Amino acid sequence: MDMHSEIETKLQQVFQDVFDDESIEIRPEMTARDVDGWDSMNHLRLILAVERTFKMRLASTKISGLKTVGELIDLIAASA
Amino acid sequence: MSFQYIEELGWLTRPPVDFRQQCAGLLEIDTPGRAVRALADNALDQTQLEKLARLIGTLRESGQDLGPLLPLRLGIIGTGTLNFIEPALVATAARYGFVLECIRGDYDQVAQEAFDPQSIINRAAPDAVLIAVDYRALPLKECPEDAEEARQRTEAAVEQLHAIRDAIQKHSGATPILQTLAPPPEPLLGSFDCVQPGTLRFLIAEVNRALCLDAAENGGVLFDVAALADLVGSAEWHSPAQWNLAKLPFDAKFLPLYADHIMRVLAAMRGKSRRCLVLDLDNTLWGGVIGDDGLDGIRIAQGDYVGEAHLAVQHMALALRNRGVVLAVSSKNEDAVARLPFRHHPEMLLREEHFAVFQANWRDKATNIAAIAEELSLGIDAMVFLDDNPAERLQVRQALPEVAVPELPDDPALFARALGAAGYFEAIAFSEEDRARAAFYEGNSRRVALRSQVGDLDAYLRSLEMEITFQPFDEVGRARITQLINKSNQFNLTTRRYTEAQVAKAQHDADCFTLQVRLVDAVGDNGMISVVICRRTSSDTWEIDTWLMSCRVLGRKVEQMVLRELVHHAADHAVTRLVGRYIPTERNAMVRDHYPKLGFSLIAEKRDGATAWELRLPAEIAGAPMAVRRLDFREPIALRPCG
Numbered sequence: 001m002d003m004h005s006e007i008e009t010k011l012q013q014v015f016q017d018v019f020d021d022e023s024i025e026i027r028p029e030m031t032a033r034d035v036d037g038w039d040s041m042n043h044l045r046l047i048l049a050v051e052r053t054f055k056m057r058l059a060s061t062k063i064s065g066l067k068t069v070g071e072l073i074d075l076i077a078a079s080a
Numbered sequence: 081m082s083f084q085y086i087e088e089l090g091w092l093t094r095p096p097v098d099f100r101q102q103c104a105g106l107l108e109i110d111t112p113g114r115a116v117r118a119l120a121d122n123a124l125d126q127t128q129l130e131k132l133a134r135l136i137g138t139l140r141e142s143g144q145d146l147g148p149l150l151p152l153r154l155g156i157i158g159t160g161t162l163n164f165i166e167p168a169l170v171a172t173a174a175r176y177g178f179v180l181e182c183i184r185g186d187y188d189q190v191a192q193e194a195f196d197p198q199s200i201i202n203r204a205a206p207d208a209v210l211i212a213v214d215y216r217a218l219p220l221k222e223c224p225e226d227a228e229e230a231r232q233r234t235e236a237a238v239e240q241l242h243a244i245r246d247a248i249q250k251h252s253g254a255t256p257i258l259q260t261l262a263p264p265p266e267p268l269l270g271s272f273d274c275v276q277p278g279t280l281r282f283l284i285a286e287v288n289r290a291l292c293l294d295a296a297e298n299g300g301v302l303f304d305v306a307a308l309a310d311l312v313g314s315a316e317w318h319s320p321a322q323w324n325l326a327k328l329p330f331d332a333k334f335l336p337l338y339a340d341h342i343m344r345v346l347a348a349m350r351g352k353s354r355r356c357l358v359l360d361l362d363n364t365l366w367g368g369v370i371g372d373d374g375l376d377g378i379r380i381a382q383g384d385y386v387g388e389a390h391l392a393v394q395h396m397a398l399a400l401r402n403r404g405v406v407l408a409v410s411s412k413n414e415d416a417v418a419r420l421p422f423r424h425h426p427e428m429l430l431r432e433e434h435f436a437v438f439q440a441n442w443r444d445k446a447t448n449i450a451a452i453a454e455e456l457s458l459g460i461d462a463m464v465f466l467d468d469n470p471a472e473r474l475q476v477r478q479a480l481p482e483v484a485v486p487e488l489p490d491d492p493a494l495f496a497r498a499l500g501a502a503g504y505f506e507a508i509a510f511s512e513e514d515r516a517r518a519a520f521y522e523g524n525s526r527r528v529a530l531r532s533q534v535g536d537l538d539a540y541l542r543s544l545e546m547e548i549t550f551q552p553f554d555e556v557g558r559a560r561i562t563q564l565i566n567k568s569n570q571f572n573l574t575t576r577r578y579t580e581a582q583v584a585k586a587q588h589d590a591d592c593f594t595l596q597v598r599l600v601d602a603v604g605d606n607g608m609i610s611v612v613i614c615r616r617t618s619s620d621t622w623e624i625d626t627w628l629m630s631c632r633v634l635g636r637k638v639e640q641m642v643l644r645e646l647v648h649h650a651a652d653h654a655v656t657r658l659v660g661r662y663i664p665t666e667r668n669a670m671v672r673d674h675y676p677k678l679g680f681s682l683i684a685e686k687r688d689g690a691t692a693w694e695l696r697l698p699a700e701i702a703g704a705p706m707a708v709r710r711l712d713f714r715e716p717i718a719l720r721p722c723g
Contacts, residue, residue: 045164
């Protein structure tokens with residue numbers, strides 16, 4: 001499994017945990033509008049969970065620029 | 081290494097791999113209280129704490145009986161985003177035996193929640209309210225140019241905190257819990273910050289001091305966040321990025337630790353702090369094994385880095401005892417041998433009189449700890465058990481899940497720190513009665529009789545996933561074989577000492593059958609743990625010249641497996657009779673009945689206690705739950721008739 005797919009698999013589990021929904025399937029084009037309950041608090045929980053799971057710090061400047069899940073995956077891959 | 085241990089709550093076990101499934105499974109169990117506590121009793125990260133907290137909330141709201149967990153209601157008001165603290169606390173509360181309901185005040189509405197009798201918090205009338213105000217919410221603007229202004233600002237901040245506290249108490253009836261302030265690491269003047277009135281460091285220190293003095297005088301509950309921030313380092317504790325992004329008052333990675341520390345205080349308020357520390361001896365209170373190394377061989381001296389590490393554990397235990405924690409011993413040793421260092425070693429800090437109960441025997445530790453608890457009329461959940469051996473820790477955790485058994489780092493230099501970090505003995509007061517408590521148990525280090533077995537030993541042995549490896553003597557193992565032959569004193573049937581040359585000779589002697597035995601299990605590699613030398617004394621008889629074993633693997637049925645191996649090879653060598661001897665020494669009383677226990681029959685007994693035993697083959701020897709590996713056994717030279 002290449003790095004991007006590995007990240008996507010792990011990230012999907014993070015989404016399922018944060019939104020408490022085992023049925024969530026993420027796609028690169030996905031945005032906040034596509035997921036029920038993706039409000040600012042869950043956005044924050046998502047960021048913290050991503051930092052914990054991938055053992056990285058998401059620089060605060062980069063977070064505001066993120067629009068899609070695909071961009072998030074790229075960001076995670078870049079910091080590996 | 082310490083930082084990681086503390087940040088990750090290293091004293092707790094890691095959560096099971098199927099944590100998610102076990103969480104979901106809680107909804108199917110009839111009385112899930114114990115299962116909830118068992119899951120919470122692991123080092124959970126924030127994601128896992130949130131998952132467990134959600135389930136606890138669901139169970140609580142559905143009216144499920146969550147006994148024996150006790151209900152507790154906590155209000156939270158304070159600075160910044162406190163949303164994440166709630167689930168961390170709810171899940172962590174289960175670790176301490178509580179079903180926690182959290183009532184969170186509105187964002188940054190500390191004064192409103194406190195002073196309005198109809199506020200959310202006040203109407204909820206919780207048992208306690210955590211007032212998590214940090215320095216940013218107080219009028220503590222730096223004023224290094226004006227000492228009088230500094231004094232006034234300090235006073236104003238303290239007054240504000242006390243006013244909030246008093247209002248909460250008056251309007252809700254809850255016990256208020258104030259927090260000390262954690263200063264940020266950024267200096268103004270540098271080292272001089274602590275000296276110059278009006279710097280932020282100075283102001284915060286003055287506020288904290290005033291809070292402590294007031295709590296001492298008026299008996300209020302104070303949660304020392306400043307100490308927690310110190311513990312992990314203020315540069316780690318304060319995260320500018322997370323404050324800027326989301327007004328998180330401290331780095332989110334410390335949520336599990338913060339929750340654990342608060343729960344210690346809440347548990348202490350409910351009398352649930354632990355009361356008794358049960359100590360292992362060998363390699364916990366001193367370096368080495370008293371039964372094998374003797375008084376001269378154990379390491380306990382000042383100036384010896386291993387000795388000092390263990391002395392630090394003794395020092396901490398003694399300090400705990402002097403503040404009212406009861407001490408007990410649970411050791412796998414002969415009772416008289418175990419007491420030797422306490423009686424005769426000049427460098428020991430702990431003496432027999434410091435212990436209320438002293439259990440040194442060959443039974444399992446869980447059974448001993450249960451007996452200690454009963455003797456002291458303490459609940460099992462009041463006990464803490466400190467042991468360097470992960471297999472022992474596992475056995476006690478399995479048999480008595482309510483005993484606190486800290487995981488320890490490999491380095492004994494960190495044992496004391498680990499025990500301290502686990503925080504089992506949190507106090508919210510310190511009275512004469514506390515000081516006198518240890519004496520009340522009359523430290524006469526008494527021995528308690530054991531009754532029925534606690535826990536399922538066979539299940540424990542299976543869970544160890546042991547693999548035993550049998551090999552004849554070889555060059556690679558020779559040095560270690562020789563070492564064991566010369567240093568084993570307790571589990572040693574004949575205590576025959578051989579040089580390396582003699583060991584090599586036995587290896588090559590056609591009339592000798594030799595075994596070096598290794599044991600690996602789920603918690604680690606025990607290395608070489610047994611050595612056997614058999615000599616052919618007639619065409620059909622092997623006499624067991626040497627049989628020794630490491631005491632570390634007692635109670636695992638290794639002896640049976642070794643005998644089974646001997647019987648297996650005896651058949652190949654046309655041996656139909658095994659003869660074993662027991663030569664008594666001052667140290668090996670524990671193996672006096674080794675041969676009868678294995679099914680041998682007595683053939684001779686001398687006045688000095690020496691005995692000889694035989695086992696006629698073939699014989700069925702029951703095995704034990706372990707995998708067997710054999711290496712390098714040559715084809716036996718058949719003593720069968722030709723033709």
